[in-house]
Every structure is written in structure tokens, then in C-alpha cells.
Amino acid sequence: MPCIKEEKEKTVENKDLDSGKEKMNIDDGRGTTVLRRDSKFEPNPSLSTLLIGKPLATADEADQTIGKAIGLAVFSSDALSSVAYAPQEMLIILAAAGVTAFNISIPLALAICGLLAILIFSYEQTIHTYPNGGGAYIVSRDNLGELPAQIAAAALLTDYILTVAVSVSSGVAQITSAYASFYPYRVEIGVLMVMLIMLINLRGVKESGKALAIPTYFFLATMIALLTVGFYKYFTGSLGQVLDPPMDILREHTVLQPITLFLILKAFASGTTALTGVEAISNGITAFKEPKSSNAGKTLIMMAVILGSTMFSITFLANQIGGLPSEEETLISQLARTAFDSRGIMYLMVIIATTVILIMAANTAFAGFPRLSAMVGEDGFLPRQLAFRGSRLVYSRGIVVLALIASLLIVLFQASVTKLIPLYAIGVFLSFTLSQAGMAHRWWKSGKLKPDEEIAEKGSFVRHDKNWLFKMIVNGFGAVCTFVVMCVFAVTKFTDGAYLVIFLMPVLVICFYAIHRHYKNLAKNLSLDDYISASRIARHRVILPIGGVHRGTLAALRYAKTLSEDITAVHVSMDENEARKVQQKWETHGDGTRLVILESPYRLFIDPLLKYIDEIDENRQANEIITIVVPEFVPRQMLANALHTQTAVELRMALRFRKDIVITNVPYVVD
């Protein structure tokens, strides 16, 4: 009685539509469409609910904006935290030439500050051109095209993964510096941290939440304290040498290398890891108060100043106290205990603050990676699933993937920052280069335009800009510098592990394109343009494989009868008596349905069945469809499934590529 059902639908629909706050505009013209709004729908609690909290409705998405002060704190943790390892990594390289080479790190630090300035200068321009956020991916997609965009994506994704691995490892290193007894468990601690951050992010953190500002300012405070004390003592000459510094790295270098240009460049490359994360702000502009761009811009500069000065100061002081790079005690720890002449409360503060901000840095990657992979997923270069937002409004899948890969790296590289660094900065600088190049190209185009003419670019609009030339030069210069640094990095660190990334990058890009091709074909296959609605199916043939005659098979038969009149029950017989029994029972219960008995001399079950289906398949006419109805036991206890052969599954695997063959299993529940 369909009419009644119709009735019900209708009423439901009306009720819902009225109850609905903002009415979804679905035109109900022909009465064929029914909209069900379920405002009261509550997903039932589960383990995941317990772990990550109850689902959030899409409507709950709030976007609060933040000022410069908070913005600085929120977006610079990644960049600032890198001072915890960058100076030390420089020294580790220089150590190969002995302690005398250490003071080279001071000019290097200055050079890096210079590079930072250039970078900031040209990013500042990006921020004003992309007020809605201009990550390297978007910029290069808009201005350079698909391939560069995908390269940028590959670079950024690897970069995010390494940010997590490096930051967490460095965080662990801080802890083990204070409590050496934890050193043997550094890998476990690291993985545990990652899992924790993952959970937090699965719950969903407001990336622009004020709470996140506290640790950054705590870190800044401790740094200021440390550096002021340090410099005060330095100028008053009361800054002593670090007591029994860790010798592990120096001990490795029994024969000293000469100080070559290569060595210096290599040290420089290590130092550039301090610049990782400066792009963060340009991704998050939308979070700022109006005027967004200028606020973001100012924040960017502020951050750069802090980052540069801290980085330089640490390098400088570390040299004065004769701090030694080490896997066992970080430079920060040595500096702190020397400046505060003890492992007292202040020392602990520094360690804690550093650890926390490093974890915060990892956390920002947990915001960036899923967002980017979702973007790439929507563009169809990564599995679409990455673009679905989980119950907590976050891209859960991306978060989990990131956590897993990062943990894997931590395990493989034994949570050693020094071993991870060579893989790190390439991705970062590649993305820098691409986004700067993209901007430069954009200015060049805008130069070609007449005043206040504008052309639509893929994503955005290109307007004429009167000082396009200057801006082009700035971005162009930035691109060149970052590109050079990338090359230096790739060459000097190649054998230390950079080759991995250099090899991985193209592989990733190739995968992206493979995925893209798949989705493109799919779309082409599925598109309804020039689609001639297929003729209605004329004939429906049902095949019913039966092992024996029992309620299960009869249930299946009963269902089969609703599909078609043309049913053939098929029994694969491995034993004559069995077959005879089946036949007799079928005569009584099969109510007249044709039964075919296939002898299986080799006691195989699937193969003869397939062969039979093939035969039918061959001589069937157009728009005839075959449905194979498989009776299936569904035991209440999961384990009991092991006691039954899953015919349907095997058949489905065997016939998956056949056109117009459908396999249905009619479940028969047994308690």
C-alpha cells in the first residue's frame, strides 16, 4: 500500500521543514523529493566518543578573530621553537673541524638572520595579496599551474611530517637533558607525545584559541630571562664556562677535518632549519582582526625580529660558555645551567618552556597537514576521504595519517634530531621557492596589465599594480635565495639523508597524478553528459547456489522469487548420495524451480559454479541481467563465522569485473 507510505513521508517532511530553523531551500516541485531535517538526531555514544568527545554539528563552527598579540603567540610557536635545535645543529656540523671551528657559527647566525629578513620581506607581500590565506600550495596553483602546485604540496606535506618528528624529538631531548635517566626511553616518550597530540587534535582544538597563546609567552618570558642574565653576566665578565659539558659528539671526531667551504655551507644549511615555520602566519591570515592583512603583516615582522635575535643570542652565548653540541644534553640546557649557575628552578622553567613550545610546534603541523591534504584531496590528487571532516569538525583521517608517519620516523631515527635534520629543510625551502616564484610571476603578469584592468586567474584576480616591478624583484630575489639555500642543503646533506627526500618528492608527485588520473577517468565514466538512458532491463535471470535444502536455502528461494520467475537452483555435488538427497528434498520444497546439479570431480566448489555462470553469460542477450542469490548463515557470535565458508565473498571476488552480474546474499540469522 504505497499511498499510505507516501502520506507518512509528506507529513514528516512538513513537520520537519517547519521545525527547521533556517529552512533548506529544496524545491519540492514534483513532490518526488522529500527533505528530512533531524535536528534532534544524536549519534549514539561509543569508544571514540569517550576518547574524542561527542560529535559537533557543522553549524557549531565558530570563527573568532584575534589581535596581533595573540596572533603572534598562536602562529609563531613553530618558528620560535626552532631556536631550540638550529644553533646546536650548526655546532654539531662544525664539531667535525674541532672546537676552534665553533665560533664560525656566529657569522653563520647573522647570515641566517639576513636570509630571514629577505624571506619576511617577500612574505609580507604575499600576505597583502592573499588576504584569505596564501599557502605555498594556493599561490603556486594560482600562478604557476598544476605541476608546481603538486610539487609544493608534496614538499609541504613531507615538511609537516618532519616538523612533528623533529619538534617532538627535540622536546624529548630537552627532557632527557634535565633527567638523563629517561634517555633510554626517548623513542617511547616521543611516540607517546605524538599520540597525545593526535588525540587532542582529533577532539579538535580551536587553532586560534587564546589558550594556545600562554605557552608561547611563557617561552618568550623564560628566553628573555635567560638571555638577559646571560648577557648581563657576559658584559660583567661573570659568565663562566659550562661545567663538565657532554663530550659524546666531540669524542666521535678523533681525526679533525680542515675547515672547508663545504663544511661551512653544511653548517649554514643546518642553521637554516631555524626558518622553518615562518610561513605559518601567511596561512592563517583570516584569523586576524580587521584590517587582517596589515595586522598579519605586522605580526610577521614582530615574529621575525624575535626569532632572529633569539637565535643569534643563543648562538653567541653558547660560544662564550664553551657549550658543546650533544645528543645527550641540549645547548639550551647547558646555557641555562651555566647562566643560572645551577639546575635550579629557573633552569627547570627554561627546560619546561622549551619542551612545551616544541610540542606546540608539532601541534601547528597537526593543523596544517590535514587542512592541506584536504585541499589536495578536493582537487583530486589525494584520496577524497581526506576531505571529509570527522565528527569533531576536524579532518580526522589526515590527523591520524600524520601521527602514524611521524611516529614511524621517530622510531626509525631513534628520536635523534641530528639524524632527522638532513631530511627536514629541503621541503620547507622548496615550498618557499615555489610560493615566491609564484608571487614574482604574478607581479610580472600584473605589470603587463593596463592600470585598473584586472584579469581572472584560476583562483584569484590579478590587478594592475603600479610598483609591480619592485615587488617582482623582491619576490624574485626571495625565490632565488631560498632556491640557492635549498640546493646548498640538498648537496651538503645529500649523503646524510637528504637523498631520501629528494627521492621521495617525485615519487609523491607521481602518486598524486596517478590518483588524479583515476578520479578524472572515474568522472568521465560517470558523467551524464551525452548519456542515453539505458534501456530498461528486459530479462532477469536468477541463479541460486545451494549446498543443501534447508530453511536457509528456502529463505533465499523465497527472496529470489520476488526478483524473477526465471530461477535456477544450482547444487555443486562432490558426493552422489548427497546430490540425490538434495534432489529429493528439492522436489518437495523447491516448488517447481529448476535444479541443476554440477558434478565436481575435483571437489572444488567455486570453479564449476563459475564455469556454469560463464556458459550462461556467453549466450545471454542484451539488457538481460543475472543475479546470483547466495544463502548465507549469519551466526550471532562473530567467532562462529569461522565455522562456515563464505561463498558469497569468494563469488564476489571472482565475478567483480563482470558486467550485469549482481551478487546478493540473503542472510539467515541463526542463534
Added chain:
Amino acid sequence: MPCIKEEKEKTVENKDLDSGKEKMNIDDGRGTTVLRRDSKFEPNPSLSTLLIGKPLATADEADQTIGKAIGLAVFSSDALSSVAYAPQEMLIILAAAGVTAFNISIPLALAICGLLAILIFSYEQTIHTYPNGGGAYIVSRDNLGELPAQIAAAALLTDYILTVAVSVSSGVAQITSAYASFYPYRVEIGVLMVMLIMLINLRGVKESGKALAIPTYFFLATMIALLTVGFYKYFTGSLGQVLDPPMDILREHTVLQPITLFLILKAFASGTTALTGVEAISNGITAFKEPKSSNAGKTLIMMAVILGSTMFSITFLANQIGGLPSEEETLISQLARTAFDSRGIMYLMVIIATTVILIMAANTAFAGFPRLSAMVGEDGFLPRQLAFRGSRLVYSRGIVVLALIASLLIVLFQASVTKLIPLYAIGVFLSFTLSQAGMAHRWWKSGKLKPDEEIAEKGSFVRHDKNWLFKMIVNGFGAVCTFVVMCVFAVTKFTDGAYLVIFLMPVLVICFYAIHRHYKNLAKNLSLDDYISASRIARHRVILPIGGVHRGTLAALRYAKTLSEDITAVHVSMDENEARKVQQKWETHGDGTRLVILESPYRLFIDPLLKYIDEIDENRQANEIITIVVPEFVPRQMLANALHTQTAVELRMALRFRKDIVITNVPYVVD
């Protein structure tokens, strides 16, 4: 045009029936049944074909019979091989009381020979009563009932597994005795051997194949050579002491225990492992030439004599040469190199022969385990699948299971015979006890009968037997002895590992019964007695979940139309615009089918759908059935599946216990 099809079927059938050599008698009364005989059907080759050879037809099963000489060789490898470890294991126990205690092993060996005599005597009776093979399982099933039978099954199965583990480990020990350098790899070698034996058995070995006789006779020959030389030198006083014997075991015992009764009994228990495998013949009677029983009986006695004498001689001589038990060099090896005064060719012969026969012993377990588990499976106490014979006419699944568990044991116990022994003999003696007790009970019943009266027992017939009393006493005595030995074993070895088996046994039996219950319920659920054929399904409702409107969905719709007129397409909407697009497209392509749009505020897909299905489920009348037609992409490349969400699978899991809900996925192949 069904008629045509009918035609075809008919012709096919007639042709086939004529072509068929021996016509399968299927009465084709109502013309509803069609028999297809496919003599030319050849399964297509595959990896498995390569490994285990091409399938064998059931008809190919040949049964050749064998004489006593061959029979002895074929069935006694298991029993005889145990002389390779039994004497040594006795010494290992006695070692706890120091070398002086070793000569206790000689009386113990005699005692074991006595036990063997009793055992043989009472098995001889079993053979004559069960000319078709009377394994412990059958005997106790026929005469003691279900529970004892299942206990016997559990005992025998564990016993078979341990036979493989112990024999292979001992085999490896022989090799490492000759070539100590292999000692570190003993586990790998052991596992490799098991896998090899598995493959051979998957190919299918004629258990009664004459080929298998050779190794046994080779072993016997070498043993005779060894012992003659040994005794000759002993009597001529030229039998020296073993040169630098392995000290590893003695070294362990720094403080010597006193010689307690417990210690002696424990040593005795270890020795009784020599008796494992004597039941083999009683399983294989059918393989013998007529008069089967008497031939088998004579063979049994022959075997017992050889086994007893060899076992005793080895123990005796080992004591004379001051051989020491060891994990590093077997007693056999020490005896051989002492008797032949070198590690020359004869020595190697002995080692090789011993290794080979031990592997043969493992091989017999590979015949026994699958056969038994198939039997138990047919009785419904183990998964039925175990009773299916594979393409090579062997119970492939059983073989694989045995190989895996045995390998696991070898790994866990580091291929150490001494560590495995405590788990071993309990199962054996438990099965001995049960089968003897069964026989005794049988005689008792037969005693109650009048002359030449006979009653049908479960499996067999019980006839009156005039000297039933004597026979009952024999078997009864046998049962008692084996029972006592089992208890001694269990008590003395409890802490060494016997507790594992004692714990495992009941667990196994409980599992057997759980499985049995499941199958019983299933049978009850499915049985057609008092089955009122269910009323024809009155109404068929189709639900068609669609993610979007494309060829895939339309293909599914096209199929759905063949099922019923009452179709509802359901779109779960997470995004308003998306929903509107779907709706518009549906208006053009959905040709009038009702579309329901479910808003999913939490971006969940399955849950709202389930909720909707529930609602429909609630208010549906009797014999209305719901089919959920799920469009599914089938990409050609396996990997590409990762790029699509498998809705059908999730739905099937969620709805598996619902009555009268069928889930069909209509595949849409995309290249």
C-alpha cells in the same frame, strides 16, 4: 524467452548423461532437475598447482594393500624413531642425581619393555575386533560414548602435534650432533623441515607407498650394525669410553639430588615416550593384505620386539661407554662414534638414518592428524571445513593447521626435545587408557550376551565372545597400567610443562562441545521437519542510497527497477548546495523515483541512513521485504579501492542481524 534456455539445458543434459561413463542415478522425473557431468573440466593452473601439483579427481583414489614386511616399515617409523630420544631423556632426569644414578636406566628400560608387552597384547585384541581400523577415537566413541571420545580426540590431536614437534626437534639434534656449527640455527632448520613435510603431504603421499619402507629398513640396518658392533666390542672388552662427552647437562647440576622414588618415577615417565606411536598399526589395518587383522597383528608384535630390544640395547650400551645426556650431542651420536671409533662413514650412516626416520615419524603424524580432525569435523565437534578434501585428495586444511601449530611449538621451545618431552606422553597414554577401557567395556557387554547373539553398537556390532572374561581382563589391565603411567607422568612432570597439557585438554574438549552446540542449533534452525512454507513475499521495498547522480547510481536505479516499483532513493546531505545539485539532476534522470534527502548535521553518513531504515523497518507489515541497493565502484586496480568508501560493507556489518533486510551492491566497473 525462457523456453529456448530450457531447450538448451535439456540437450546439454542428455549429451552429458550419455557421455558419462558410469551414469549418476539422478531421477529426472519432473524435468526440473538437470545433471551436468563435466569430465573434461580442468581447473586452471595457479601458484598452488605449481607447489602441490594439479588436482586429482575423487575417482583417482587408489587403495593398494601391503604385506607384513612393508607394513612393518610403513607403520612403525613413529614408534621406532622414539628410541632416538627416549633413553637419553631418562638419563637427563637421572643426571640430577649424578652419573652414579645412570645405571638405574637399565632396569627402567626393562620395565618399559614390560609395559610395551602389556600394551601390545591388548592392542592385538583391538586389531581383531576393529578390522577396519580402531583408533582410540573410534573405539571410545563406540564403547564409552561421546565425552570420552572427545577427550580421546583432544588427547590424540595434541599428541600428533607434539609428535611432529618432538620428532623434528630430535632430528635436528642428530644433525647438530654431527655438525655443531648448525646448532645456532636449529629452530630455523626445524621449522623449515616442518614446512617441507607439509608441502609433501599437501601434494599427497600414498601412506602405504612402498617407497616409505626404504628409510625404515635403512634405519633398522644401521641400528643392527651399530648394536652388533657395540655388543661385540662389549663382550670382547674392547668397547672403550666415549671421548670428551658433552658436559652441558652435568654442568647444570652443581648440587646433586639424592636418588628418590620420585626421581626414578620421573625418569621412567621420560622413558615411556619410547611407546609413542605403537597405536599406528591399529589405525591402518585396512592397508594390509588379507587376512588383514592377523597380518596387522603379527606386524604389531614384530614391531614391539624390535622396538623393545633396540631401546634396551641402546640404554645398556650407553651406560657401558659412559655416554652423557646432552642438548648438544645425542646419545646415539656418542654411541656411534664410540662403537665405530670415529666420526667415519658408518657414523654418518647412523646419523642420517636416525634423522630420516625421525622425519618419517613426523610424516605419519601428518597422515593421522588430518584424518582424525576430519572425522571429528564430520561428527561436528570441529569446523566442518576440516572434513573437505583438497584438490589433491588430502585434508589440506588439517595438514596446514598441524604444520603451523607444530612450528609454533618448535619456536617456543627452541627445538629442545628435553623441554618438549614433558608435554608429550600424557596425550598418548590418555588415548591408550581410553581405547583399552573401551575395549574392556565392550568385552563386558559381549559377556552379557547369549552365544551367537549380537547387538548393534553405535558404530559397530558386539558379538558374544566365549573368552570375553580373559579378553576383558587383558584390556582392563592394559587400561589400568597406561592410566597409572599417565598419572605418574602428570605428577612427576607437572611443573616441567605437563600442566600446560593438563590445562589445555579440558579447554579443547569445551571448545569441541561449543562447536558441536553451534552445529546442532544450526541444524535445528534449518531443519525442514514441521516447516510451513513461508507465505510468498507480498511487498518488496527498495532503498537506494546515492552519494551523487551519475552513471553508477543510474545503473543501480536501473537494476532496482527490476526488483520492485516501490523505490526510494536516499541522499545523505552534508552540504546544502550538494543536496540541491543532486535533487536537480535527479529530477532529470531519476525518472520519477522518490528521492529522500537526509540532512546530516554531524557529517556522518551511515548513522542517519540506518536511522531512516529503522523507521521504515518499524512500520512495515508482515512478509514485506526491504532490499538496500548500494551502487558500488569497482576499479580495475586493487589499490584504487582505497580511493573509495565501501558503503555496502559498512551497511552489511551494521544490518547483519536484521530479518528480511537484504543488501545488494550493484557493481559499476570503472577502467
